[in-house]
Amino acid sequence: MSCVENYFAIRKELEQAGKGGVLLLPVSKTVEAPAIRELYDAGVRDFGENRIEVLTPKAEALPKDIRWHFIGRLQSNKVRKILKVAQVIHSVDSIELVERISRIAGEEGVRPKVFLEISVSGEEQKGGFPVARAAELASAAAKAPNITLAGLMTMAPLDADETVCRKVFDGLRACRDELGKALAVALPELSMGMSNDWPAAVACGSTLIRVGSAIFHRP
Numbered sequence: 001m002s003c004v005e006n007y008f009a010i011r012k013e014l015e016q017a018g019k020g021g022v023l024l025l026p027v028s029k030t031v032e033a034p035a036i037r038e039l040y041d042a043g044v045r046d047f048g049e050n051r052i053e054v055l056t057p058k059a060e061a062l063p064k065d066i067r068w069h070f071i072g073r074l075q076s077n078k079v080r081k082i083l084k085v086a087q088v089i090h091s092v093d094s095i096e097l098v099e100r101i102s103r104i105a106g107e108e109g110v111r112p113k114v115f116l117e118i119s120v121s122g123e124e125q126k127g128g129f130p131v132a133r134a135a136e137l138a139s140a141a142a143k144a145p146n147i148t149l150a151g152l153m154t155m156a157p158l159d160a161d162e163t164v165c166r167k168v169f170d171g172l173r174a175c176r177d178e179l180g181k182a183l184a185v186a187l188p189e190l191s192m193g194m195s196n197d198w199p200a201a202v203a204c205g206s207t208l209i210r211v212g213s214a215i216f217h218r219p
């Protein structure tokens, strides 16, 4: 099947599950501009990329009304480059990064939408701010003047079974609910779920699923 057919097959599954409001974000990091263009021509406007060196030339080659989501590890010396192309950042996992993004966004005259990446599953997960200290990160983000705090993001451990995935996704939602009560910060969005675990993530309250291989590399 083509990426367009795969995309709409997943959209249909979401709608049939009563989850038509969930944003399906195609993660285009493994494909070139023409595949992205096919989805663009079918009406898709949001795409996810994880490396700025790859994102910048793609963004230059493609229509300007695409909303690019940066979903990769953030290096502080690349924040300015990322803010020049991406409107949404999913992987903000330190207070220093929150402050740096807000400062540079102010200098660049932009206002990125930010997800705080939280490590729910513990050591086996590479990125993410420890869930036990999430309030520190969320209050810094709520105070940062030049970002719009969208919500929280997480990743389940690679190849985890459904029980483990659900524990992680339920954990992120619980963290969001607790922060909402404790700090009175609104965190409306939950970025969780990928090709192999998105149905579990959606069942646990995901509002945005980041899907690469199930769109671009499903035969």
Ligand SMILES: *Cc1c(COP(=O)(O)O)cnc(C)c1O
Pocket (backbone or CB within 6 Å): 027, 029, 050, 071, 072, 194, 195, 196, 210, 211, 212, 213, 214
């Ligand atoms: C690559 C990637 C995805 C998509 O992964 P698939 O398993 O191909 O759907 C989602 N989120 C992040 C952070 C990624 O790096």
